[in-house]
Amino acid sequence: MNNLSCVLKKWVMALSGLFLCSFLVVHLSGNLFLLNPDGGALFNQYANFMSTNLWIRVTEIILALGFVVHIVLGMLLARQANQSRPVAYAVSPGNETSSFASRYMWLTGAFVLFFLVVHLKTFFYTMRFGDVPHVPYEVVKAAFESPIYVIFYLISFFVLGWHLRHGVTSSFQSLGIRHPKLKPWIHIFGGLFWFVIPLAYSVIPLYFLYFHMWG
Amino acid sequence: MNVILKIWRQPSKDTPGGFETYPVADVSPDMSFLEMLDVLNETLTQSGKEPIAFESDCREGICGTCGLFINGRAHGPGLGITTCELRMRRFKSGETIVVEPWRAKAFPVLKDLIVDRSSFDRIIQSGGYVSVNTGNALDGNTLPIAKTKADEAFDAATCIGCGACVATCKNASAMLFTAAKVSQLALLPQGEVEAQDRVINMVKTMELEGFGHCSNTGACEIECPKQISLTHIARLHREYLKATFK
Ligand code: HEM
Ligand code: SF4
Ligand code: FES
Numbered sequence: 001m002n003n004l005s006c007v008l009k010k011w012v013m014a015l016s017g018l019f020l021c022s023f024l025v026v027h028l029s030g031n032l033f034l035l036n037p038d039g040g041a042l043f044n045q046y047a048n049f050m051s052t053n054l055w056i057r058v059t060e061i062i063l064a065l066g067f068v069v070h071i072v073l074g075m076l077l078a079r080q081a082n083q084s085r086p087v088a089y090a091v092s093p094g095n096e097t098s099s100f101a102s103r104y105m106w107l108t109g110a111f112v113l114f115f116l117v118v119h120l121k122t123f124f125y126t127m128r129f130g131d132v133p134h135v136p137y138e139v140v141k142a143a144f145e146s147p148i149y150v151i152f153y154l155i156s157f158f159v160l161g162w163h164l165r166h167g168v169t170s171s172f173q174s175l176g177i178r179h180p181k182l183k184p185w186i187h188i189f190g191g192l193f194w195f196v197i198p199l200a201y202s203v204i205p206l207y208f209l210y211f212h213m214w215g
Numbered sequence: 216m217n218v219i220l221k222i223w224r225q226p227s228k229d230t231p232g233g234f235e236t237y238p239v240a241d242v243s244p245d246m247s248f249l250e251m252l253d254v255l256n257e258t259l260t261q262s263g264k265e266p267i268a269f270e271s272d273c274r275e276g277i278c279g280t281c282g283l284f285i286n287g288r289a290h291g292p293g294l295g296i297t298t299c300e301l302r303m304r305r306f307k308s309g310e311t312i313v314v315e316p317w318r319a320k321a322f323p324v325l326k327d328l329i330v331d332r333s334s335f336d337r338i339i340q341s342g343g344y345v346s347v348n349t350g351n352a353l354d355g356n357t358l359p360i361a362k363t364k365a366d367e368a369f370d371a372a373t374c375i376g377c378g379a380c381v382a383t384c385k386n387a388s389a390m391l392f393t394a395a396k397v398s399q400l401a402l403l404p405q406g407e408v409e410a411q412d413r414v415i416n417m418v419k420t421m422e423l424e425g426f427g428h429c430s431n432t433g434a435c436e437i438e439c440p441k442q443i444s445l446t447h448i449a450r451l452h453r454e455y456l457k458a459t460f461k
Contacts, residue, residue, distance in 0.1 A: 005418050006428030007455045077428050081386035084320050084427035090221075090234065091287035091313045093383060098432035103385050105430065170431040173445065176452035 001069070002076055009073050014171035016070035021168065023063055024197050034204055040137025047136035051128055071113060078106040101166035108163040115156035122149075144208035153205045157198035164194035216242050216308035220255065222267055223315045224327050232324065234313075244304035248291060249274060249281060251303055268327035274299040276440060279375030282382060283328055284315040289379035289438040297377060297440045317378050319387035320425035334424040335376050338393055341420035342413045345406050364402050371399035373441040380435035380443075386427030390448050391435040393421050398447035401454050411458035418455060 004012070030050070033043040050056050101108070122143050127136050143149055169190035172178065177186070217240045225232025239255050246254075249271050256266035272278040281298040285291035291301040306312060314328065322330040360368075372395075380391035397414050400406025406413070422428075429448060436445050 005415075005455075006422055007418055007452060008459065010428060011452070011456065077430075080422075081388075081427040081430070084387035084425055085318055085385075086320055087318050089284060089287065089315055089318055091284075091315070093287045093289075093434065096288065097383055097434035097437045098385070102430060102432035166431075173431045173449055174429075174452060176449045176456060178446055178449035 001072055009077055010174040013070060013073050014174035016066045017167050017171050019066045020070060028200055031204055034140060035207060043137050044135060074109050101162045105166060108159050111159045112163055141208055144205045145212045150205040150209045154202050157201050161194050161198040168193050216244055218242055218306060219311045221311060221313045225324050228323055228325050242303050246303045247299055248301040249299050268329050270329050271299055276300045277375060279377035282317050282377050282379055284317060284382055286313055289383040290440055295440055295442050317382040319381050322378060332378050337424060338417050338420045341416040342396060343409055346408045347405055358404055368399050368402040371395045371447050374443055375441060377440060379438045379440060383434045383438040385432060386430055388429050389421050389426040390429035391443055393417050394447040394451035395443045397454055398450045401450060411461060414454040415458050
């Protein structure tokens with residue numbers, strides 16, 4: 001992938017980033033079954049469907065590829081950027097000329113990657129490959145009974161929010177989609193997405209923790 | 216007013232440099248930053264010291280040679296200005312002002328505050344030529360160009376090649392500069408024939424020279440003395456995709 005020019009690298013980053021955003025929406029809609037007050041019956045049904053359906057299996061591979069491409073290109077670009085300024089400034093502009101989110105995409109991205117590994121270990125691995133059969137709903141419930149885990153989860157979504165705060169609008173620019181008439185719409189979409197999606201994800205662990213502690 | 220300057224001094228390209236501190240007294244707030252440096256250099260010369268090397272030519276914001284990184288800002292604080300247009304009234308009396316050269320792999324420091332920006336020339340060169348018919352000048356309006364297009368091309372053409380966009384970019388990317396040049400010709404019929412090779416070659420040279428990629432932070436647009444817009448970078452992206460998937 002390194003022989004792609006930086007413009008094409010960013011083009012693929014933007015496409016893979018937007019693809020991962022669509023995955024965030026799909027994944028969230030499934031998670032919201034957890035909030036259905038039926039002791040997890042609906043969620044278990046959904047989770048079983050997800051781990052047995054053939055099409056879901058294929059989609060999973062495409063998704064994993066999407067992550068790999070996005071991460072590898074992100075690392076290649078970060079390395080190129082690092083080499084482009086061998087001597088740092090004594091005084092840097094900081095937030096005066098650009099946003100924190102836009103300058104630290106590699107850092108927020110790396111944190112999301114760390115979260116992803118932990119997350120796959122707790123849920124995906126346990127549900128799919130655990131040695132004892134697990135009821136999906138019980139796995140989720142058990143994980144979110146730990147306040148430490150819930151706090152880690154909330155921090156991760158906060159960080160993901162910062163990744164998306166720059167990422168969503170930036171990807172349109174990378175794809176060359178820019179026009180005075182489109183600008184307000186891209187800003188509304190980006191402005192809602194980075195905030196609403198992580199917030200909605202955060203409600204779920206809080207819901208479980210609340211019922212565990214005080215319910 | 217009085218100011219204290221911390222200035223990067225470096226005898227030559229391959230010798231290590233460092234900051235030196237120079238107090239400057241009785242500065243008029245109406246002086247430009249370069250005039251203030253002239254005053255300092257006068258006193259340095261009189262006391263037998265090496266004056267500070269910095270570049271300037273037009274001193275009216277059109278030649279693009281006077282780039283200095285002042286207190287963390289390309290061309291100092293303020294929008295739409297070059298260092299020669301920066302006035303000392305922007306600073307407080309007694310303030311310490313840190314002055315550094317542009318920092319980028321593709322802009323090596325030659326001496327003190329002077330950097331070699333010939334990598335920009337090589338990006339331009341790699342863009343190649345524009346075909347035009349020879350012979351008599353065209354009659355007016357035989358090659359119609361919409362006013363809005365002409366204006367946008369002109370906006371792009373106001374780039375003075377100062378390098379502030381590179382200097383301020385966290386990736387030391389020359390994307391705004393390259394996009395201004397690509398965009399200017401992409402908007403006009405005269406540049407159409409070579410448009411696809413031009414964009415591919417210029418981006419290739421930009422990377423070979425050691426500039427970074429564009430993270431869309433928008434810092435370049437803020438620091439550009441000619442306020443070249445990110446719109447041109449979006450156009451470069453479109454031109455590049457057209458050329459790749461033609
Ligand atoms: C759900 C997970 C993720 C989503 C939805 C996402 C989304 C995005 C989007 C939309 C962009 C903007 C692309 C552009 O500017 O054209 C982006 C950029 C970026 N992402 Fe991600 N990302 C995710 C995970 C990651 C991970 C795990 C990493 C790395 C370890 C990462 C590293 C980066 C970097 C470094 C950039 C900025 C590239 C640059 O312009 O310099 N991302 N991401
Ligand atoms: S785009 Fe602006 S900042 Fe960059 S070289 Fe041209 S005039 Fe200078
Ligand atoms: S000296 Fe020419 S732009 Fe400043």
